[in-house]
Amino acid sequence: MNLNVIKAYLIKEITEIVRSRLIIAIYLLPTMIILLFGYGIRMEVTHTRTAIIDYDKSKLSNDLISKFEHSKYFDVKFYDIEENKALNLMKQAKLDALIIIPEDFEKRVLKGQKTEIGIYIDASFPMRGTTIESYIQGILLDVSTEYLKDYPKKYLISVNQRILFNQSMRDENAIVPGLLGIILFVAPAILSALLIVKEKETGTIFNFYSSPVNKIEFLIAKLTPVFLLHSINIFILFLWAVYVFEVPFRGNFFIYWITSEIYVFISLSIGLLVSIITKTQIVAIIMTVVITVLPGFLYSGIIMPISSLRNEAYIEAHLFPVMYYNHIIYDTFLIGQGFSSEKNILYFFILILYSLLLLTIGVRFMKKEL
Known part of the structure; x- marks a missing residue:
């Protein structure tokens, strides 16, 4: 693996992201989503x-x-x-x-x-x-x-009632942590979906075809800048959730961080796979939106608890990583069991396997030829 080649590609990718002003969308889009939906979605019925x-x-x-x-x-x-x-x-x-x-x-x-x-x-x-x-x-x-x-x-009927985990019954405590799973599933995937297909449309992909750069070096150089930029979003979204929406954080920050990094990598891998198999940017964006946005809302646990789903819907929910990630995120914010919970450990390793599987598929589909 030639580190100088990777470095050169990295500089090229970062320069293009800054020059095309995509870096603004990287941070503006997640912030807009968490503000719009964080204030806009209400489960409580009043008046x-x-x-x-x-x-x-x-x-x-x-x-x-x-x-x-x-x-x-x-x-x-x-x-x-x-x-x-x-x-x-x-x-x-x-x-x-x-x-x-x-x-x-x-x-x-x-x-x-x-x-x-x-x-x-x-x-x-x-x-x-x-x-x-x-x-x-x-x-x-x-x-x-x-x-x-x-x-x-x-x-007489006596009711001894105790509210756990969200004692104040605030909508924000239930909505905002789930939004993190949707945002970090959609935003990185959309950006990475444009990485390779954009070069196909402009013809610059032939530079890669004709160069001695191998697939691994090329993919590392493509994914690293986007991964690092979206890693910053993990901390930005955390600040929005805790200090703007005042969602309690009862868990381990390291678990939140490392799980989110793995999850961002999964999202990037999905976008990369879409970018490899499509030929135009419009098709890539539409396919990525269908793959990420719809499952993100349906199976994130915001609208409907996963345990309430039945038959095919319950199976489909377990096919997408958003369900596993959001379970851990809700735990870190509202419960705080962390890795003392066997289910959290299981879901954490499922996310790791998910990321490795998607990356392997992406590498296999990537061809250094027409």
Whole structure:
């Protein structure tokens, strides 16, 4: 291996990156993604537009309405509205929830008789509808427990609840660590996808074909500048997460760093493989986006926990490295088990094997000829 040849190629690659102003995109794109999605994605549902029809007019029903009025999750906009009118408002997307308290509600509760509360929820978005339903059930349970505390114990339900890992229930704590997996999967791959295909389009690849430089030297010179530049992003994204979004960091920074470096190398290898097998930059970018962006969002754990996936989706999630990386990243930020967890160790070695496999495939596909 000729180090002088590698050095010359390195200087050439760095010069081209700076001259083409790609270096701006290297740091601007990840920052834009983490800011846009970090502030833009919200799982918590607040200020639900609510109508309440009270046919009971009792102390219990008044206390129940008061709970909804003083909750940040509900905005009670209508009282004692006609049911048909409320349902029409829901059809017009002007109302999210309708609660109907029946007559003799308090009496039946105190006598231990079965009673029902009518609840209508706009479930056009199923996840949002399920969340609203859970909020309503929580308030009903809270009111019934508080109201019946002086009555026989058989009517009481006691809930001893503890929130772990994300005690404040902040969306940022759940979203931002997952965004790191998406950003470090997409950004390096897109840049490396242009490395070789760009030379094919401009014709400068013939310099490599006609030179005594071997494949290993060529690939090292191509990947090293991009790898080092994106390695800086690992620290920049960490600072955004901890100091801007105030996500707690409970794990080992070395585990975060070394895992992220391996993950960046995987992303670069994916882009490199795409760059080798394609002939135009547009095709390379489109293919890279399909391979990285879609799996990144679907299987990162941000939108849906991997454990909730079923059948083919569950298998597909295990075929992409973003799932393994994000599991370790969520642990370093929110839990802090590190390598004391066997699952983290397993996922760490899977990432190493993934990087070696992709690099081997890339070297085999790389031809020093037309």
